[in-house]
Amino acid sequence: xxxxxxxxxxxxxxxxxxxxxxxxxxxxxxxxxxxxxxxxxxxxxxxxxxxxxxxxxxxxxxxxxxxxxxxxxxxxxxxxxxxxxxxxxxxxxxxxxxxxxxxxxxxxxxxxxxxxxxxxxxxxxxxxxxxxxxxxxxxxxxxxxxxxxxxxxxxxxxxxxxxxxxxxxxxxxxxxxxxxxxxxxxxxxxxxxxxxxxxxxxxxxxxxxxxxxxxxxxxxxxxxxxxxxxxxxxxxxxxxxxxxxxxxxxxxxxxxxxxxxxxxxxxxxxxxxxxxxxxxxxxxxxxxxxxxxxxxxxxxxxxxx
Amino acid sequence: xxxxxxxxxxxxxxxxxxxxxxxxxxxxxxxxxxxxxxxxxxxxxxxxxxxxxxxxxxxxxxxxxxxxxxxxxxxxxxxxxxxxxxxxxxxxxxxxxxxxxxxxxxxxxxxxxxxxxxxxxxxxxxxxxxxxxxxxxxxxxxxxxxxxxxxxxxxxxxxxxxxxxxxxxxxxxxxxxxxxxxxxxxxxxxxxxxxxxxxxxxxxxxxxxxxxxxxxxxxxxxxxxxxxxxxxxxxxxxxxxxxxxxxxxxxxxxxxxxxxxxxxxxxxxxxxxxxxxxxxxxxxxxxxxxxxxxxxxxxxxxxxxxxxxxxxxxxxxxxxxxxxxxxxxxxxxxxxxxxxxxxxxxxxxxx
Amino acid sequence: xxxxxxxxxxxxxxxxxxxxxxxxxxxxxxxxxxxxxxxxxxxxxxxxxxxxxxxxxxxxxxxxxxxxxxxxxxxxxxxxxxxxxxxxxxxxxxxxxxxxxxxxxxxxxxxxxxxxxxxxxxxxxxxxxxxxxxxxxxxxxxxxxxxxxxxxxxxxxxxxxxxxxxxxxxxxxxxxxxxxxxxxxxxxxxxxxxxxxxxxxxxxxxxxxxxxxxxxxxxxxxxxxxxxxxxxxxxxxxxxxxxxxxxx
Numbered sequence: 001x002x003x004x005x006x007x008x009x010x011x012x013x014x015x016x017x018x019x020x021x022x023x024x025x026x027x028x029x030x031x032x033x034x035x036x037x038x039x040x041x042x043x044x045x046x047x048x049x050x051x052x053x054x055x056x057x058x059x060x061x062x063x064x065x066x067x068x069x070x071x072x073x074x075x076x077x078x079x080x081x082x083x084x085x086x087x088x089x090x091x092x093x094x095x096x097x098x099x100x101x102x103x104x105x106x107x108x109x110x111x112x113x114x115x116x117x118x119x120x121x122x123x124x125x126x127x128x129x130x131x132x133x134x135x136x137x138x139x140x141x142x143x144x145x146x147x148x149x150x151x152x153x154x155x156x157x158x159x160x161x162x163x164x165x166x167x168x169x170x171x172x173x174x175x176x177x178x179x180x181x182x183x184x185x186x187x188x189x190x191x192x193x194x195x196x197x198x199x200x201x202x203x204x205x206x207x208x209x210x211x212x213x214x215x216x217x218x219x220x221x222x223x224x225x226x227x228x229x230x231x232x233x234x235x236x237x238x239x240x241x242x243x244x245x246x247x248x249x250x251x252x253x254x255x256x257x258x259x260x261x262x263x264x265x266x267x268x269x270x271x272x273x274x275x276x277x278x279x280x281x282x283x284x285x286x287x288x289x290x291x292x293x294x295x296x297x298x299x300x301x302x303x304x305x
Numbered sequence: 306x307x308x309x310x311x312x313x314x315x316x317x318x319x320x321x322x323x324x325x326x327x328x329x330x331x332x333x334x335x336x337x338x339x340x341x342x343x344x345x346x347x348x349x350x351x352x353x354x355x356x357x358x359x360x361x362x363x364x365x366x367x368x369x370x371x372x373x374x375x376x377x378x379x380x381x382x383x384x385x386x387x388x389x390x391x392x393x394x395x396x397x398x399x400x401x402x403x404x405x406x407x408x409x410x411x412x413x414x415x416x417x418x419x420x421x422x423x424x425x426x427x428x429x430x431x432x433x434x435x436x437x438x439x440x441x442x443x444x445x446x447x448x449x450x451x452x453x454x455x456x457x458x459x460x461x462x463x464x465x466x467x468x469x470x471x472x473x474x475x476x477x478x479x480x481x482x483x484x485x486x487x488x489x490x491x492x493x494x495x496x497x498x499x500x501x502x503x504x505x506x507x508x509x510x511x512x513x514x515x516x517x518x519x520x521x522x523x524x525x526x527x528x529x530x531x532x533x534x535x536x537x538x539x540x541x542x543x544x545x546x547x548x549x550x551x552x553x554x555x556x557x558x559x560x561x562x563x564x565x566x567x568x569x570x571x572x573x574x575x576x577x578x579x580x581x582x583x584x585x586x587x588x589x590x591x592x593x594x595x596x597x598x599x600x601x602x603x604x605x606x607x608x609x610x611x612x613x614x615x616x617x618x619x620x621x622x623x624x625x626x627x628x629x630x631x632x633x634x635x636x637x638x639x640x641x642x643x644x645x646x647x648x649x650x651x652x653x654x655x656x
Numbered sequence: 657x658x659x660x661x662x663x664x665x666x667x668x669x670x671x672x673x674x675x676x677x678x679x680x681x682x683x684x685x686x687x688x689x690x691x692x693x694x695x696x697x698x699x700x701x702x703x704x705x706x707x708x709x710x711x712x713x714x715x716x717x718x719x720x721x722x723x724x725x726x727x728x729x730x731x732x733x734x735x736x737x738x739x740x741x742x743x744x745x746x747x748x749x750x751x752x753x754x755x756x757x758x759x760x761x762x763x764x765x766x767x768x769x770x771x772x773x774x775x776x777x778x779x780x781x782x783x784x785x786x787x788x789x790x791x792x793x794x795x796x797x798x799x800x801x802x803x804x805x806x807x808x809x810x811x812x813x814x815x816x817x818x819x820x821x822x823x824x825x826x827x828x829x830x831x832x833x834x835x836x837x838x839x840x841x842x843x844x845x846x847x848x849x850x851x852x853x854x855x856x857x858x859x860x861x862x863x864x865x866x867x868x869x870x871x872x873x874x875x876x877x878x879x880x881x882x883x884x885x886x887x888x889x890x891x892x893x894x895x896x897x898x899x900x901x902x903x904x
Contacts, residue, residue, distance in 0.1 A: 035443075090622060097629035099443070100372045104572040105625050107565050112618030118611040172759055175752050179745045186743040188727035189705055190736075190808060191760035229561065233454070240447045274462035281451040281458070288451075289436055292444040 002144045011262035012255075013150035016157035017215065019254025021235030022242060023164070024208040026250035029239065030181035031201045032095060034102045038086065038110035039209060040232025046079040046213030047223045048117055050130065055122030059223070064130050071130070076210035083206025087199060095198070110228070117225040125224040134218050153215050160208065161251065168247075173200065181245065234261075241287055243294025252295050256287075322637040323497040326583050327490050330356070333587075334486045346482055352590040353485030354546045356583055357492045358563075359570045361539035363582035364496045365532045366571065368505050370512030371442070373533075374564055375433075375449030376540045378456040381559035382429055383422035383541025384548045385460065385467055390418035391549070393475030400473045403465025415479045419488075419545035426541025427534045429456075434533040438526055441515060453564065460556045473554045480550040488546055492539050496579050499535060508532055573624050575631025580638045588632060592620050657716075658683045658844055659704070659735075659812055664713030664723070666696075666703050673699040675868045676713065679846075681812060686838055686845045688855035688876075691865035692889060697848040698740050700865070701814050704846075705737040706730040718811065732760050736810035740817050740848075742797045744804075746790025750781055753789045753800055757808035766809065774803040777833065795826040802833065812844040819854060831858055852885045864888040 021039065028034050050064035050071075063074045086109055094105050134152055137145040168174040180187040180197040188194045216231070217223065234257055242253025260283060264276050272279075287295070317324070330353075337349045362376045389397075389404055390413040398409055413421070437448035460467045467473070499505050508528040511518035519525055548554050566589070574585020596613035599606070608616075624632065659681040666674040674696045681687045691697050702708040704715055706727040715723040722730055731737075736757070745753050754774060758767045775782040778799040784792065789800060798818060805813050818834070819827040835858060837843040849855040855862055856876050864872040864885055872879075872888035879885050 090626065093626040094629050097625070098576075100576060101572055101625060101629050103372065104569055105622060108569060108618050108621040108625065111565060112615055112622065115611050115614035115618060119609055119615060123611070175748060176756060176759065179748055179752075179756050182745050182747055183743050185707060185727065186739065186745070187756070189707070189731055189739065190757035190804065191728050191731040192756065193728050194726070237447065237451070240443065244443055275459060277458040278455045278462075281454040284451040285436060285448055285455075288440055288444050288448050292440050294444075 005140070005144050006146055007262060007266050009146045009150050011259040013153045014262050015255035015258025016154045017212065018234050018238045018258045019251045020157050020160065020208055020212055021231060022238035022250035022254040023247060024205040025235050025239045026245065026247050027201045027205045030245045030247070031177065031184060031198055032091070033099050034091060034106065035099070035236065036205070037103060037106040037232060038113060039205070039235060040228025041110040041113040042079050042082055042206060042209040042228070043213045043216060043231070044117065044225065044228035045082055045113055046075050046210050047217045047227065048121055049075060049078045050128055050217065051126065051223070053120045057124065059126040059128050061128070064128060068131065072214065075213055076207055079210035079213060080203050080206035083202040083209070084199060087202040114225050121225070123225060125222050127222055128217060129221055130214065131218045149218055156211065156215065160211065177201065237284055241284060241294060243296040246294065246296045249294050249296035256295065318640045321640045322580060323494060325638045326493055326580060330486060330489060330583070334482050338482055348590065348594045349482050350480055350485045350550050352586060353482065353489045354480065354543055354550055355567060355570065355590065356489045356586045357543040357546060358540055359567050359586050360492045360496045360579065360582045361536045361543060362567060362571055363579060364499055364539070365536035367577045367582070368500060368508040368512060369529050369532055371529070372446045372568070373449040374446060375453040376536065377559050377564045377567065378453035379426040379430060379537040379540035380544040380547065380563070381456055381460060381556065382426045383544030384554055384559065386422035386425040386541070387418045387545030388473050388476055388548050388554055390421065391415050391477060392473055396475060400468045401466050415477065415549055419542050422545040423538040423541035426544070427538035430534045430537030431530070434530045438529040438533055457556065457560055467556060470556065474552070476548045476552050476554065478549060478552045480546045485546065488542065493579065493583065495535070495539065499532070500579060504528055504531055569621055573621060573631055575633035575635045577635040578633050578637050581631050581633040581635060584632055589617070593617055658718060659846065660716040661700070661704060662714045662716065664703055664710035664715060666699050666708050667711050673868055674703065677865065677868070677870050679863055681844060681846050684838070684842050684844055685860050686847065686858055687861050687863070688847045688849055688859035689863045689865055690849050690852045690855045690889065692850070695865045696868040697865055698816055701737060701739070701816050701848055704814060705735060731757070731808060734811035736805040736808045736813050738801045738805050738813065738815040738818070740820060742801050744789040744792070744797045744800050746788060748789055749786050750789055750792070750800060751785045754781070754804050754807055757804055761809055763809070770807055770809060774806055778803055794821055795823070795829070798822060798826070798830055802830070806837070812846060814846040816848045817850060818847065819849065819851065827854070834858065852882065852889055856880060856882065856885065866891055
């Protein structure tokens with residue numbers, strides 16, 4: 001029973017993390033038709049911003065030693081800024097290109113960011129320790145203890161989700177964004193400033209990435225220049241499984257992927273555990289075959305053919 | 306200028322886009338070969354193998370319009386299949402003890418081995434494609450990506466056949482510049498013929514308007530599957546060539562890095578043209594090589610370490626920003642001389 | 657002259673969809689552009705609204721050149737477009753749809769009044785204010801997009817095929833509303849139609865567009881017998897078959 005509860009919490013926390021990532025990608029996709037493969041690298045950049053730029057083996061904290069609130073603000077601001085700069089310097093100039101080209105552009109951007117990090121910080125992994133109090137365990141009931149961080153991840157995710165939903169439903173700007181996501185051209189013909197909407201999507205997506213940086217680095221305690229890549233792959237899959245362009249879908253997809261991978265590691269027999277990822281991806285193909293438009297069908301997707 | 310319309314000339318004109326590419330590569334190979342520079346020859350062979358991969362990807366991606374993130378999976382399959390047949394006869398059992406007895410005790414000539422590697426990749430493509438090719442658009446891309454991930458993670462764990470996370474060492478290094486050139490020419494020719502075949506045409510019609518293509522009786526699924534299998538075959542062969550170029554294999558080299566660089570080459574060249582596939586490889590390979598050399602230092606001048614990769618990334622971004630449909634603008638290199646009434650220069654947009 | 661489309665050419669890639677066409681609209685006028693499928697009617701409107709940019713020629717609105725401006729800038733300048741196929745935001749509710757274009761308006765005080773007037777004009781929208789627009793019927797959606805365009809407080813409204821996909825009685829209703837708006841509020845309208853009969857009934861002036869060129873223009877009153885319009889529309893005399901006619 002304890003094991004079951006721990007597995008459930010762990011699945012929910014992974015799922016929450018993937019859902020946040022999928023949201024960050026889904027926000028951009030909905031207004032720009034861009035699948036941003038650099039999203040994971042935004043998280044990486046946020047992580048390296050914690051420490052003093054140097055290729056020394058031992059990392060020295062810079063922003064990482066700030067007061068937690070200030071630390072949060074700084075890292076989120078840095079990642080938001082990075083997202084905005086990449087819009088104005090890069091994506092803005094290819095926004096009329098084919099989705100494939102945009103995808104490769106985001107790949108190239110991510111590759112560039114990774115190597116800039118190697119150039120400045122060196123290629124070796126660096127140990128960092130932020131919010132150490134979160135990595136401890138908490139006793140839920142007798143015998144059942146879970147990591148505090150897992151609960152924090154779940155809570156943060158839901159706070160952000162509710163905030164995002166309120167923003168999109170209750171504010172004028174949010175409604176404009178939803179309109180632009182559904183029919184970008186029509187929204188512009190009604191005076192909605194396309195550039196501002198896209199910039200806002202980059203800000204939101206970058207903000208999510210900034211918060212995820214902190215959750216992720218607290219969890220792993222290590223910085224590597226490629227750390228954004230594997231998680232990005234799961235975000236990407238979550239976005240597609242959930243349904244491209246649907247924010248509800250992104251959340252559903254994130255939880256599905258998180259839960260399935262945790263559950264698979266829990267139930268697969270020992271000798272097959274190494275093949276967990278292979279199983280996850282086979283499941284992905286099966287889900288796609290059953291529901292090519294994703295688990296949550298959006299109106300826009302329905303109308304495409 | 307040139308007498309029009311002799312049968313031979315018509316043929317030359319028809320095959321011109323192909324002839325230009327093969328001759329161009331021939332000149333490059335001949336020049337490099339005559340310099341005797343070993344490092345340059347290495348770069349060249351790597352470039353030729355990449356041409357095989359990228360042109361093979363073009364066969365599928367360019368004609369179907371579906372971005373495939375999965376083709377490096379076929380390169381992986383072909384590479385290991387070839388290694389099972391040719392690698393290190395004396396230590397094969399040490400690296401890959403799980404191989405069946407026949408493979409443990411027999412080696413094939415590398416041409417046959419590479420061919421069989423391609424066949425295995427094609428068979429896998431047929432099976433996987435049977436599911437994945439039912440998808441369209443972005444879902445199909447994810448399907449191919451998931452396929453690649455399945456094989457990558459499986460090969461990584463399947464250590465009795467693949468040596469897992471460590472390397473298989475001791476493949477004969479038979480991929481010389483001329484061998485690479487031969488395979489590149491074969492692949493480019495196949496891609497040219499496929500693109501101009503009725504299958505290629507049917508597939509392109511589905512790329513431009515899937516609904517209309519279906520309405521005109523095109524079996525979109527079948528055409529995609531065919532292209533997928535053919536391109537997987539050439540990717541598989543490229544894997545064999547790659548192993549016989551490096552002399553060793555690791556599963557990790559057939560992953561996102563290679564996927565990214567080959568797709569970038571295709572997109573930078575021009576996703577929907579054969580010339581684009583070849584030119585993209587040449588341009589990016591030259592950029593990479595020049596920057597790597599700068600990093601090691603030329604004449605006392607050098608750039609900081611890993612700035613070569615940064616440079617490659619920035620140049621990619623720059624090309625894509627300035628020319629989002631690629632260097633060739635998705636055009637082929639057509640017959641440059643006057644023909645019939647209209648002539649619009651050497652580069653003409655492909656219909 | 658409120659809107660002056662002067663000799664514009666628009667390309668899709670290398671294909672010229674419009675070849676030097678000119679259309680003018682005076683303040684308070686209803687002008688119709690009719691033509692067969694693929695004549696370039698929608699292209700004309702998209703070129704006015706800034707979605708497409710002419711490769712040649714000028715578009716002047718109220719004395720200001722607007723060719724090359726972005727769609728949102730054109731909308732802010734006072735041209736509101738109701739494009740072909742309605743384009744309601746299906747996930748937004750009716751009220752959100754109606755209000756989305758009001759954000760760019762400077763006359764805050766007028767917005768509520770206009771909003772009330774639109775709901776009076778289309779009572780069915782008032783009833784379904786809180787429903788997602790995707791749930792409305794085709795006719796209701798057409799009302800919604802007209803109401804939405806009105807709420808941007810435009811100097812001129814352009815409408816692309818208001819009758820598309822609607823039952824005849826609904827089409828009548830749409831035109832009734834449009835004519836009423838002109839009568840009561842002096843709204844200037846540029847309407848694109850496939851049906852020349854419908855256009856002749858509603859318009860003050862008429863342009864016939866075919867193959868990217870203006871074939872005929874004139875006061876609707878002078879064209880009432882319809883023969884010249886049909887000839888311009890189809891490009892041949894009635895009863896004469898004509899081979900090699902290419903529509904693109």
